[in-house]
């Protein structure tokens with residue numbers, strides 16, 4: 001494919017300005033007119049074919065584990081999305097523009113000037129006591145009021161906390177249960193540890209307890225060793241669905257009965273903009289749930305600071321495994337997060353984020369209502385970053401990605417969020433990093449592509 005094949009036709013855009021709503025600037029149009037760079041074209045091709053392998057003899061040296069790790073379509077799309085001019089509804093990046101950057105810069109400089117010998121030195125493997133204590137306060141705002149700093153392990157983002165949990169509990173061939181759909185980064189982790197991933201369906205209220213119970217029974221009857229239930233109960237990535245209050249205890253009870261640990265991933269929990277807050281699964285179940293948290297969505301993902309709150313009796317193994325990966329979490333970043341939690345209005349910043357994401361979510365839902373073809377449906381999240389669109393049976397959203405890029409919009413095809421290789425009629429749209437006018441424009445472009453594909457069914 002040549003760059004021109006995915007080039008956006010500027011003449012059409014400029015020739016008919018009425019096609020474009022307010023907020024789409026000349027800059028956007030100019031940027032949209034430029035061809036994609038060669039590496040982005042390559043990435044699209046790779047994402048589409050998933051077969052971009054060289055035959056270097058060193059390939060014979062790969063571990064089975066590494067050979068299992070798939071090319072991530074999401075990473076490819078993420079790279080493409082950085083191209084100015086495309087409306088990216090793909091990446092779930094937080095919108096950092098409202099952070100007090102100059103003040104943060106001064107704080108970071110101050111930390112290095114005053115405590116540089118600590119900030120730039122190795123630190124403890126579990127993370128600083130100050131930050132672990134503050135993390136307990138952050139979790140209290142979520143409804144976990146009994147957390148102790150000694151049971152918190154600070155990690156390089158919650159991605160790393162998932163990795164450590166899998167490493168500590170799973171042998172190759174063990175089973176991890178996940179919601180269908182689920183976070184692609186977790187799927188990649190499970191794949192890397194050669195874990196079998198078993199999906200459990202959700203409805204509008206999240207994971208269905210009866211289906212979970214039946215799935216566990218079937219797997220255990222088949223002699224499988226089921227170790228973990230990985231769940232994102234609040235504003236699931238990618239579906240935006242929230243697990244209903246009345247199901248939460250039921251889910252933990254089912255797992256406890258079957259001796260399965262719950263791995264609760266909650267990076268979006270504080271970003272609720274509708275409905276009432278729900279207590280995390282961990283709140284009433286300190287012995288049965290490993291709780292994963294992160295500063296990526298409520299502060300800044302570039303700092304790579306997340307954590308695990310681990311049941312007391314599992315803490316030592318977990319901490320040792322974490323230490324063996326990173327030696328220690330980055331001291332400077334931990335000190336900056338500590339200063340942020342101590343000296344800044346972090347709860348006020350979360351309020352700002354909530355208002356911002358609520359507005360963007362509303363813009364996306366309104367645009368979907370206006371533009372989507374008949375037969376499409378979508379979720380209506382109460383928080384977080386994502387809307388999940390379902391198209392009629394028979395549509396495969398993966399090949400549509402190329403056409404969408406041609407039309408100037410990027411999304412993530414639904415197949416990325418399940419372990420199966422089956423085509424999917426779903427897709428994920430992220431609204432977090434896109435201003436409302438551009439969301440409207442992106443959905444409009446996407447709707448055109450979908451309409452064509454439905455007409456061809």
Ligand SMILES: Cc1ncc(COP(=O)(O)O)c(C=O)c1O
Pocket residue numbers: 092156157158159160183185232237265267293294295296301305306
């Ligand atoms: C559900 C979920 N878990 C974990 C992560 C990774 O978070 P972190 O940046 O803390 O590694 C993400 C990031 O998008 C996510 O959506």
